[in-house]
Amino acid sequence: MSDIMHPISIDALLNWVLKEYKNESSIFGVRKFYKADTNKMISLFGEKMETPCGPAAGPHTQLAQNIIASYLTGSRFFEVKTVQIIDGEDLPVSKPCITAADECYNVEWSTELRVPQAYDEYVKGWFVLKLLSKELGLGNPDGFIFNMSVGYDLEGIKSPKIDKYITDMQDAEKTPIWQECKDVAYKYLSEFKQIDKEYIEAISPKVCRSITLSTLHGCPSDEIERITTYLLEEKGLNSFIKCNPTMLGYEYTRKTLDDLGFDYMVFDDHHFLEDLQFEDAVPMLKRLQALADSKNLSFGVKITNTFPVGIAEDELPGEEMYMSGRSLFPLSISLAKKLSDEFNGKLQISYSGGADVFNIKDIFDAGIWPITMATTLLKPGGYQRMNQVANLLTDSEYPKNVQVDLEKLSAIVEKAKTQARYKKSIKISESPKLKATVPLTNCYTAPCRSDGGCPINQDIPAYLRYVNEGNHLEALKVIVDKNPLPFITGTICAHPCMTKCTRQFYESSIQIREMKLKAAEHAYDELMASMEKPTPKKDAPKTAVVGGGPAGISAGYLLAREGMPVTVFEKADTIGGVCSQIVPEFRISMESVQKDVDMAKFMGTEFKTGKAAPSLEELRELGYTNVIYAIGAWKHGKLKLEVGETINSLDFLKANRENPAINPYGEKVVIVGGGNTAMDCARAATTLPDVKKVSVVYRRDKRNMPADEEELYLALEDGVEFLELLSPIKLENNVLTCEKMRLGERDASGRRKPVPTGEYTEVPADTVIAAVGEKVDTSFYESIGIQTNQYGKVVSNQETLETNLKDVYVIGDANLGPATIVEAIADATKAAKNICEIHNNHYEQTNINEDVAEVRNKRGILIPETSKCSDAGRCLECSTICESCMDVCPNRANIVVQVKGQPQIVHVDRMCNECGNCETFCPYASAPYKDKFTLFNTKEDFENSTNSGFYVIDPTTKECLVRLWNNIQTVKLTDQGSDIPKDIIELMDTMIANYDYCMEM
Structure with missing residues (x-):
């Protein structure tokens, strides 16, 4: 595939918007639209905006569809992506260029389009917002502001290309794209209900009255002053200057990041020495403020540029990257405070740098605005996160002038240094990725319960929903269907499920283990009273389980539940293994362990304690057909x-x-x-x-x-x-x-x-x-004829865990090495399944919430610690709806296609610049932009890619060029006998029939 984006024409863009909205009540995947209070406005640059927030100059303002998605979710201040004299293919941007799993890093800094293309995108975005605001009643058509961004030196800014860009952004009326926008609007006039010719004619072509100067590191103060003077005097633009955290000084920055746990970030003092110095900035800003005042123009600073750090762990290609997100917030807000103190709160600050729903109200209430965001929008929930932000700010009182509250700002700075939200975890987080690769279709999965999440594939979304409803008995029924140890695992499970939980990209993982324990504690007695004893199977073979730890108890429970005769032998006086003998009482009580043991006893498991188990020969003589060794790793x-x-x-x-x-x-x-x-x-x-x-x-x-x-x-x-x-x-x-x-x-x-x-x-x-x-004591196994390997483990069939001795199994530590409790349960399940059929109720379908709209409404909503929402209620129900790759794509290149009522993900090649963000958040060990079935708009794009996907040669005959796993063929979807899988045929057929607007140029 190519990392070159192909902008959508205004004709195709408007057609897409209108058709998607008509068919699915969504636009570019956005389903929840923000409707502004048109009576509430805040003034800036002689313009007005309904909310003082929006996307920062970056991935969310590069294309027209990005701008549209931002507006629909509540943005009303748009920093369109920076332009400079070096553009398009000449811009050295390595790919992937973004990684935002926690703090964000990027290696791109200005538009990847040619400047004239970027200009067209911004004008198209502006024009469509004017139409949608009126047609959908989302707000005042004059209730939003565009702010352009340029760099990086005066010579480049004065060049004909950038000069024309600035001039045309100030007034687009005589440009070809403006006339094209009007012509297309007339073409679709019959599709509108609230728009007429007079309205289209009245749309203002004055796209921008303001500009932000974005200087690269090392730009001297006199050059910054010359550029800004030029923008104020020659161009008559309200102006912001971007200020970098390097103005705080190396010592302050290093100590702040170290104290917050970001000590692994690599940087030296060279940027701090080369960048604009604080002592030079203050008098310069005062001179420029005076100049702006004399011109009756607004002036201020933009905080901040992203912060440069070294690439030390191959996070992205290259040598240096730019850090942003929550780790930048303590620096950005400190710089805002330092500058505000110098200007006694009278300096206008446009803010970006770790702003999100958790701090934006504090920032705004302190008198800092407008506020733009990027990192939070790159995470699951994507643009929909803006909706919550906009609603939160609308509830605040809008100021009538520029005045920063220094006391409030000081409080924010202090809180940023101590709040857990801005502190890095003290250990490296495990990868949230599953082991499996993403399938071309039907990829929705709850990673918490999948391979790599829960070893026993517990139906986690199902029991979380029951816990949230207060139906603890049903929750516990779901749990014990696959998990015989709800108390033990609810207390000391290693909870690999939580490392896969998508909610960690919102606030924190759901406390899945604690929810399991909650269900067990609330419903155990009721469950025991409601359970029926299994009917013993006549003439069923007897099973001996040697070892009464978690693996042995689990094997006993699962077999006894099927009516199989089973005895667990434990040489200690108490059942529970490490849980009753080793793990400290303050971590798990014997009472909790005993409740799990009692469940196994209720099912019919016999426990014999206080002496070593009989030998293998003796067990055979006693009539035990199957023997399961569940001995822990006790060798020191x-x-x-x-x-x-x-x-x-x-x-x-x-x-x-x-x-x-x-x-x-x-x-x-x-x-x-x-x-x-x-x-x-x-x-x-x-x-x-x-x-x-x-x-x-x-x-x-x-x-x-x-x-x-x-x-x-x-x-x-x-x-x-x-x-x-x-x-x-x-x-x-x-x-x-x-x-x-x-x-x-x-x-x-x-x-x-x-x-x-x-x-x-x-x-x-x-x-x-x-x-x-x-370690495992392999000498014991070797003494009874069981094969072991050089790694100190027993050799067994990994599907059944049967050893080289017929009907002799090994589970838990001897199979895996020192294992977790839930892994021991998984082993017990494998062995039990080979001895008899295990009848699980298969609650997988209960994972699927029939109210899809309810599930989608959770996307993009972050929940503060003070919320009354239960922890189980935070579950995003990923098995019903995942769509993370759609959420996190700034360009909307991953779309949802309804195929016979089943949502599928399709990647649209032309809209992708290979930023890599969807790879970060896809739960699979995959990159959707490479691995999902892909729509190509041209044959050339198809040929330049290796993705599985298709190009429609003729939509009338449904002739397509198709690649599946490197096998290319030309097919007609109507032909019988194709070797292409049925679900892929149905997907392509649906795209041609119902999503033709995605294919237009």
Whole structure:
């Protein structure tokens, strides 16, 4: 495919708008339109706008359809994308050019179109907004403002190309595109109900009265002043100057980002030394303000340009990228405060830099406006996020003049330095991507329950909906259909589902695990009272399960539920394995474990405790046809020290669980390791009497620890000291000597390798606990004839988990290595399914909400912590509607096509510039702009691509050029016997019949 966008003609654009609205009540995928209060206006540049917000100069104002989508969702101030003398294919933009998973980075800075093309796009956008505002009653046709942006030096701005652009933006009446817009409007006049010829004739051609000067880094203050003087004096334009965070100084910026956890961002002081200096900026701004006043023009600053950082982890191609989003907000708002203080609140500030629904009201109420956004619009919900912002600002009181409230602004600055929202996670987040690749059709999926999300494919959206409705019994029924351990998994599950939750791109992942526990706690007694005991199957083969931990309990439950005779053997006195013997009581109580055990007992599972299980031969003699080994990884990992001995973590935790009030370990306890077991040890040690300090020593830093983020935070809250980048060497005389490490290149796990430095430090330690991982005792399996491999795991059929011994299975740790509880359940399910048929109720269909409109209404709505919305109610119900790739595409290049009532995603090649944003947010391990079925508008575009997709040769005969997985053929959709899959034929047929407007040039 090509990264060159092909603008849509005004004829095709208006046809698309009118047909899509008529057929689907949407325009470019936007379904919720913002209707302004036409009596509420705010004045700027001698113009008026209904809301003081809109898209920043960037991806959301590059094409006419982007501008239209922005207006429909509530934008009324448009910073159209920057133009400069270098344009089009001459502009060096690497692709992909955007990544916005958390903070945003980009490597593009001005329009990728030729300047005349960009001009046409802005005029088309302006004209269509004039039509839609009137026709759809969305607001006053004169209630929005366009602001142009130019760069980057005076010579370029004075060049004929840019000079013509500026002049024509001020008055478009004599330009060809203006006449073309009018002619097309007349052509479609019969389609309008509220528009007549007089209205079209009266549309103002004066697109822009204002301009923002966007200077690249290193532009000297005298050049900035010359350019702005020219724009004020020669062009008569109300002017803003973009100011960069570099004006804050290197030390302030570095410390602010470090304190907020963005210490990994790479930058030195060269931009801070080369860019406009604050002490030079203030007198310059005062001179320009005086000049603007003398010309009766508005003047102010735009905060901010994005902030330049180095590309250190291959985030994007190149050497330097520009940071924005929530990490930029503390810097941008600090610069606003610094400048406002100098001008006593009288300097007009146009604001961008991490603005979103969570802070925009505070910014506006402090007297800073207009406010533009980009990063928040690049995330799921996309343009629809603007709707919520616009409604929020409309509820505020609009100011009548420029006056920044310095006290309010100071409060925002302080809050930005301390609020959790602006702090980076203390550890690297797991990838939200699933393992599977996106299918060409039928791709909607809830990533929380899919492969790579929940190992047992629990029907998470279904039980979340029931919890939200307060129907906890139905929720619990859905849960136990596939999960025999609702209390254990509701308390200490590693919750991989939450790492895939799309809601994390709004505020935070839904607390899925907690919702499971809520259902269990509210409905357990009712469930037990309503369940019927399974009928035992006559002459069914007996199964012995060796090991009474989570895997063993699960296998017992699943088999007994089918009426199969099953006995679980546990050598300890209590059932539960690590849950009852190792994990500290403050993490999970025995009462919770026992409730899960009681469910298995109710189903008919027999438990035998207090002694080792019979041998395999003895089990055969006792009549057990099937044997499932569910023995955990109990073999101790070893920490090798040159001198001194350590205590094993499992031994420590077992002793602590049995006697939590006994402390034979001394005052200073050190735990070596960075996993969840290490955190359990550390937190348990803090509860021991007479312990004064508990430290965790790890050879990497917290960001690269394998422990769950919440476990790290809990340990910090309990007062645990983290000693990072230390590798233990020896323990003697109550001192642990460690070598200091540094982080090197990334290893196969994606974490950076610890590299020795040759420097050493000493850590006081009365006791050192080694939490360096446990292993499977393969010698046991080898002694009974079961094959093992060099990785310390049992060799088995991974579909059934049957070993080389017939009817002998291995599940949990022995199969996977030290595994999570939910992985153990998944293993138990595999083995049980091979022994008998497991009758799940298959609640997959319950995942689908029949009220699709209700689900779509959630898109783009961010929920503050103060909201009364339940956590389960935040679920976006992705199995019903995903559409993230459509949401996040600024150009609207991914569209929804209804095929026989089923929504499908089609990629429109001509509208894509390969920014890469849809790849970031597609739940699959895929990039929709490459991997979804693609519509090509020209044969040349088809031939320049490798995407699976089609080009319509003749819509009348439905002759198409089709590529499927590199196989190209020419077909007529009406022909029988085609080897093209039926769903693809139906998709193309629907596109030709109902979405022909997407194909027009």
